[in-house]
Amino acid sequence: MGLLSTLKSQFICHLIICYVFLASGILINLLQVCTLPVWLVSKQLFRRINIRLGYCIVSQVVAVLEWWSCTKCTLYTDPASHLLYGKEKAIVILNHKFEIDFLCGWTFCERFGVLGSSKVLAKQELAYVPVIGWMWYFLEIVFCKRKWEEDRTLVAQSLQKLRDYPENYWFLLFCEGTRFTPEKHQASMQVAESKGLPKLKHHLLPRTKGFWVTVQNLRGTVSAVYDSTLNFRNNEKPTMLGVLNGKKYHADLYVRRIPLELIPEDEKECAAWLHKLYQEKDSFQEHYEKTGCFPGCDMSPPRQSWTLINWIFWSCVVLYPLVLMLTHVISSGSVLTIIVAVVVCSAASVAVRGMIGQTEIGKGSKYGNREVPPNNSKGSS
Structure with missing residues (x-):
């Protein structure tokens, strides 16, 4: 285990994982573009195809958490x-305190079979981000500008389009x-x-x-x-x-269903x-701090092998041509070619560090967009 832990902490491994995600993600994005004509023939078929393609991207991140890090949920x-769970459409309210809370949410979506179809309310800027943002566009994710005057209509229109969605989603x-900070x-x-x-x-x-x-x-569409x-x-x-780095964490998630x-x-x-x-959620956290557990029964479904199989498949697809290219670069002996390859690899490493940095709590937005005057009505927010 010592050798395996050391291997997992090496940056070259992180670079390979991120390369597989980015390269396969761009390839899947292109496949999603190719499905656009299907929308003209059958909107529901277009949706079902993109649910599977979206799963191919997001499940790679879940595989890293469950199979590489071996984090237990x-x-x-x-x-x-x-x-x-997994047999109905639902709205899921998550607390936002940890850098990987979104990843734990995806993990439970995977375990109940709704990972590819699940939705999120995301800021508009993410729609232009390659891989995840572009995938979300084809999955009809609801984007907002965080300006209530515009979002009220924009978000409502996007949500209305989901009323006839063909598969269950969260x-x-x-x-x-x-994210929470002091x-x-x-x-x-x-x-x-x-x-x-x-x-x-x-x-x-x-x-x-x-x-x-x-x-x-x-x-009328969502049950709970x-x-x-x-x-x-x-x-x-x-x-x-x-x-x-392969560090193993143990996440506990308490869920209660409200019709x-x-x-x-x-x-x-x-x-x-x-x-x-949220006052009740606060009491649950207080209970956890005192007892080390949440109320309710341990009903954890096991991790699914499909995430690992999917990651291995796309690794083979995108790593094989990379190995061929690097072999050609090394065997060519061209100084210029080798320099270009080093520059590309260096740029890739910077991009990887940037991607990791975006998940850090310190990168989150500030609380509130403007100062709220006192004596507002209790119902507004």
């Missing part, structure tokens, strides 16, 4: 709800809007005080308007909200770099409901 929930929402928490609690809302210890104040728009436009609270054992602070009909339709009442939900 434990699910706590009640048995009755567990029977419905719509993942980070209602806090940005500085953001302090700013968030100042907002809570100005609005007369109860303060939270482990979460930022949720942004209620996006949640309300999502619920209203998916009523899955309130999900994530934590890591031993007070670990996992990072993407740690995952690439959608229990959520108020009125915007102010829905906002109050969400604030109450």
Whole structure:
């Protein structure tokens, strides 16, 4: 194990993993472009094809977490709800405290068979990012500009298009809007005080308007909200770099299913409901800190081999021509060719470091876009 751990920590391994992801991702993006004519013949067939192509990209990241890092993910929930996971469309509320919380969310999507079809509310800039952003475009991910006046209509229109989506999906929402940090928490609690809302210890104040728009436009399509609270054992602070280094973490996720009909339709009442939900989430985190576990039964489905098989397949597809090219470069003896190859590899390493850096908590957005005046109504956010 010592030798394997040392191997996993080598940058060349990280470079290979990221190369496979980027090269295969671009190739899959091109395949997605080729599916555009299918939309004219059958929109639902276009969607089903792109669900599978999207899975080929995202499951590679899940494979790194589950098979390279061997991170263990434990699910706590009640048995009755567990029977419905993956068999219905749902809105999933996630806390946003860790650098790899999105990755743990994808892991559970994979284990319940909805990874390729799952959605997220993402900022508009991500639509232009190769691989993930382009893949999301073909999967009809909902993008927002974080300007409520524009997003109210834009997001609603995008959500309405999902009402006839052919397969079950989970719509993942980070209602806090940005990752938790002490500085953001302090700013968030100042907002809570100005609005007369109860303060939270482990979460930022949720942004209620996006949640309300999502619920209203998916009523009749989505069956429930899955309130999900994530934590890591031993007070670990996992990072993407740690995952690439093969470090094993242990994630605990508590999920409770709330039927959608229990959520108020009125915007102010829905906002109050969400604030109450986050007070409960705070109590779950408090319980975890004191006891080291969440309430509920351990209902963890096993990791799936398909993520590993998919990663091995695409590794073979994109590494074989790379090996041939490097062999040719070395055997050619051309100084210019070797210099170009070194420059390309150096640029790739910088890109990899940049990708890893984007997952860091410090890279997240600031809390709030403008100062909130005091004495606002409790229902707004």
